[in-house]
Amino acid sequence: MIRLLNARSALALALLFSGSAFAVPSIKSPIVTKGEAEIELGADGTSDADKAKDGGHGLTLEFGYGVTDHWFTEFETEWSNDPGERFRHEAVAWENRFQILPQGEYLVDLGFFAEYEFGTRPHSADEIKFGPILQSTIGNFRVTANPFMSVEVGAHSEAAPEFSYGVRAEYLWKQAFNPGVEFYGKMGEIADGSRLSEQDHSLGPVATGSVSLHSLGLPGKLGYEAGVLFGVTDAAPARTFKGKLEYEFTFN
């Protein structure tokens, strides 16, 4: 019975990680700044007593630019490995964020996310991911939600559309340190209606912040994100460590 359950869990994991394996989890903002450029390096890794979930890694390098006050575009290249596999190039992606409403005009700031990911491994499918970006700031508290849908496309597409979410709740304390909590989940293939234990849900503490480099005579800011996510369902790794460094500067 236990073996059967393990086999079932392994299958669920295989399905969950079959898309963009171990992409570094991150929350997208609906706010876009024209002329702002970003270089971002992100990494994550999993740890679990179960070998099927232990030792997955992801590494992303992103270059982004605010083309207008409403459109930020970004190019990303991604390396990763599933547990027990070789670390190798996974995909390149073209990501776009659109700011739909002026910041602060309404209770909720609204944006839209759209990404096309080109799978670079043999027989890997391309993927389109899209969805709204919602953010609300009340006093020093901010909540940002990314409910996204992803659809495999191209010659090697197999999986049905999937729903995933990311939520960050944070306290805007200091520019250099904002503590918060993040939640992430992948519901699996929507058509299958995966059981909760087969879905990948995790949550944990994160910290974000940035420091201006102007005092050092350099342009721009250096930002960071760091956190650890704890799996709350059987399919999720027990721990996922994530980190991101970002250099932000302005062309004008």
Add this chain to the structure above:
Amino acid sequence: MFRRILFSCALLVCLAPLSAKAAEEPKSYTITIKDHRFTPSEIKVPAGQKIKLLVKNDDATAEEFESHDLHREKVIPGGSDAVITLRPLDKGTYKFFGEFHEETAQGKIIAE
């Protein structure tokens, strides 16, 4: 299931922004950036009301309006302007500064 999730997302997107539309047009305040300084450098605004800041950059170079107290940052290219909408503020003092010329570009909003 798929349709239900799609419908929920669509509903959320449509209804969320409508939930807090201000009943009346917010008061607007103009701040000018000249020689890397804000004028006026101190603005008194009513607490508990949404306001708009029209920030005009009369310098030739860009400036970034930034405020940790207001949780805002906005790059304003030289010779242009930007509108910054602020949701109702509690009573207090909110500092702002120019990210690119922090030594001279300083200001504050006093909500009372």
